Amino acid sequence: DAGVIQSPRHEVTEMGQEVTLRCKPISGHDYLFWYRQTMMRGLELLIYFNNNVPIDDSGMPEDRFSAKMPNASFSTLKIQPSEPRDSAVYFCASSLQGTYTGELFFGEGSRLTVL
Amino acid sequence: AQSVTQLDSHVSVSEGTPVLLRCNYSSSYSPSLFWYVQHPNKGLQLLLKYTSAATLVKGINGFEAEFKKSETSFHLTKPSAHMSDAAEYFCVVRYQTGANNLFFGTGTRLTVIP
Numbered sequence: 001d002a003g004v005i006q007s008p009r010h011e012v013t014e015m016g017q018e019v020t021l022r023c024k025p026i027s028g029h030d031y032l033f034w035y036r037q038t039m040m041r042g043l044e045l046l047i048y049f050n051n052n053v054p055i056d057d058s059g060m061p062e063d064r065f066s067a068k069m070p071n072a073s074f075s076t077l078k079i080q081p082s083e084p085r086d087s088a089v090y091f092c093a094s095s096l097q098g099t100y101t102g103e104l105f106f107g108e109g110s111r112l113t114v115l
Numbered sequence: 116a117q118s119v120t121q122l123d124s125h126v127s128v129s130e131g132t133p134v135l136l137r138c139n140y141s142s143s144y145s146p147s148l149f150w151y152v153q154h155p156n157k158g159l160q161l162l163l164k165y166t167s168a169a170t171l172v173k174g175i176n177g178f179e180a181e182f183k184k185s186e187t188s189f190h191l192t193k194p195s196a197h198m199s200d201a202a203e204y205f206c207v208v209r210y211q212t213g214a215n216n217l218f219f220g221t222g223t224r225l226t227v228i229p
Contacts, residue, residue, distance in 0.1 A: 004158070043205070043219040091158055103149070104217070106158030 002026070004107035006092050012113045018080040021110045023092030024073055033104060034067055034077050035091040043091075049075065061086075082114045119208045121220035129228045134178075134193040136223045138206030141187060148189040149207040150180055153222075159205060165189065176200070201227045 005024040013019055025032045033048040047057040052069045060067070064083070069075040079086055089111050093104040122137040140146060147166045151159040163174025170182040176199075180191045189206060206220040 042221050045217070093158075103161050103164060104159070106160070108156070108158045 004092055004094050004105050006090075006107035006110050008110055009108065010111045010113075012115065013082055014115050015083055016081045017114075018078065019082045019086075019112060019114075021077040021090050021092075021112070023075045023077070023107060025075070025092070025094030026105055027073065029094035029096050029105070030072075031095045032069060032075050033093040033095070034075070035093065035106075037089045037091060037109070038087075046077070046090075079112075082112075084114045087112055087114050119206050119218045119220045121204075121206050121223050123223050124221065125224045125226070127226040127228060128196045130198055131195050134191070134196045134200065134225065136191040136204050136206075136225065138189045138191065138220060139187050140189065140206075140208045140218075147209040148180075148182060149209065150174065150178070150189075150191050151205045151207055153203040153205065155202070162191070162204070196225075196227045198227050198229065201225055 004026055007022045011019060030051050031048060034046040036044045036046055044059055046059045047067045048055055049069045052072055064081060065079055067075065067077045075092065077090060089109040091106050091109045093106045095104050119138060119140045126136060128134055140148065145167060147164065149164045150162040152162050153159045162178050163172045163180055165172045165182045171179060173179045178191060178193045180189050182189050191204060203222045203224050205222050208218045
């Protein structure tokens with residue numbers, strides 16, 4: 001079975017441009033999480049969805065960030081306009097609530113560089 | 116306050132020697148505890164988990180961890196390090212109320228010397 005799939009793996013853009021990161025969770029998983037990883041802050045939860053509904057977006061840095069999950073097999077994280085401080089690795093993870101064990105399955109991440 | 120502390124940011128061992136990565140948590144609840152591993156340019160992968168069953172937990176690749184409530188610790192060990200163990204290791208604590216309350220440690224980078 002395929003794991004969590006993220007695209008693009010690498011993105012280099014200029015300040016002010018729009019960035020869209022994509023995620024396909026594991027089929028059947030009902031939770032989807034977006035994390036950001038930086039050297040300074042480590043892993044930060046940005047937002048998570050349950051059954052395609054955003055549950056907690058308190059970790060989203062500011063209004064420039066938005067996330068959607070139009071269906072159970074796809075989610076996007078958008079940054080508009082992007083800034084150099086947004087440079088980080090963004091991870092998507094999914095989980096199956098039925099286990100309720102906290103086990104997350106992570107994608108390989110999208111490395112974003114904003115110049 | 117609920118948190119998790121990884122005591123070492125970097126651990127270096129020789130191949131074939133034991134590995135010890137330390138983790139302490141603070142909580143007033145009975146937590147679930149996890150260790151995740153992140154290889155370079157990869158996502159995090161679950162190594163093992165403790166969810167109030169046996170206190171000694173065995174994971175993949177020969178790793179194990181022991182839950183010690185009296186010490187609020189969940190240290191990760193392996194009897195003999197392999198070159199492929201070189202990676203970043205994260206201790207993660209989960210509390211029983213909701214799916215978003217995962218607390219990630221700051222990570223320990225393990226270097227294995229040939």
